[in-house]
Amino acid sequence: MKRPIVVFDLDGTLVDTASDLLASLNHCLGIAGLAHAEPAQLRSFVGMGGRVMIERAFAAQQKSLSPTTLDKLQAAFLDHYGGNIPGLSQPYPGAVAAVERFAEAGYAAAVCTNKFEGLSKSLIDALGLSSHFAAICGQDTFAFRKPDPRHLLETIALAGCDPERAIMIGDSRTDIDTAKAAGIPVVAVDFGYTDRHVREFEPSRIISHFDELTVAMADDLLRAVAN
Numbered sequence: 331m332k333r334p335i336v337v338f339d340l341d342g343t344l345v346d347t348a349s350d351l352l353a354s355l356n357h358c359l360g361i362a363g364l365a366h367a368e369p370a371q372l373r374s375f376v377g378m379g380g381r382v383m384i385e386r387a388f389a390a391q392q393k394s395l396s397p398t399t400l401d402k403l404q405a406a407f408l409d410h411y412g413g414n415i416p417g418l419s420q421p422y423p424g425a426v427a428a429v430e431r432f433a434e435a436g437y438a439a440a441v442c443t444n445k446f447e448g449l450s451k452s453l454i455d456a457l458g459l460s461s462h463f464a465a466i467c468g469q470d471t472f473a474f475r476k477p478d479p480r481h482l483l484e485t486i487a488l489a490g491c492d493p494e495r496a497i498m499i500g501d502s503r504t505d506i507d508t509a510k511a512a513g514i515p516v517v518a519v520d521f522g523y524t525d526r527h528v529r530e531f532e533p534s535r536i537i538s539h540f541d542e543l544t545v546a547m548a549d550d551l552l553r554a555v556a557n
């Protein structure tokens with residue numbers, strides 16, 4: 331039987347990237363002559379990658395945005411964000427210990443994120459965490475991305491694991507919808523980037539700290555799938 335797997339979302343789940351995302355977004359808004367976004371706004375802008383974040387920030391200021399300008403600002407975002415990695419980004423408290431505890435219990439781990447794969451790998455590498463993950467899949471790894479369940483299913487396949495023995499950990503409606511569509515139990519963290527509380531999206535479990543993500547909890551969720 332293949333190893334079970336725990337698949338993590340990245341921004342707002344495994345790593346707190348908010349201040350760096352905000353700095354790069356504000357760099358772009360500055361180029362466009364717009365006002366800076368506030369930290370509290372970020373939670374409604376993040377989730378679908380940098381391009382959508384810029385679009386949402388423009389919409390929040392009722393500003394129109396041509397495709398050409400968006401292309402230019404996205405390139406500026408990628409340069410600024412990529413050049414600053416890891417910046418102030420840090421794994422959430424207990425996240426690394428949780429990954430290690432699951433490895434000891436025989437679980438594989440992977441990352442399924444709507445960040446670009448290259449940025450995700452650079453960030454995880456800069457934080458010294460690459461060796462923990464059997465696969466790191468971003469919005470451009472496949473021809474589809476979250477909330478398309480195939481993004482999660484293909485991440486699990488690339489890690490050499492089986493969707494029947496997988497759980498997802500995420501911070502947003504996108505993660506919860508993705509996992510549900512894939513038939514995979516999902517544990518939501520309540521400290522990430524979402525403008526509505528994760529309980530509204532009915533995840534399998536909610537945690538407020540990674541210490542609550544026990545192997546016993548994951549084993550329980552997998553048993554419920556098997557029955």
Ligand SMILES: O=C(O)COP(=O)(O)O
Nearest residue numbers: 340341377378379443444
């Ligand atoms: O960067 C984003 O917008 C989303 O990233 P996530 O899927 O890791 O939360």
Ligand SMILES: [Mg+2]
Nearest residue numbers: 339341342501
């Ligand atoms: Mg997230």
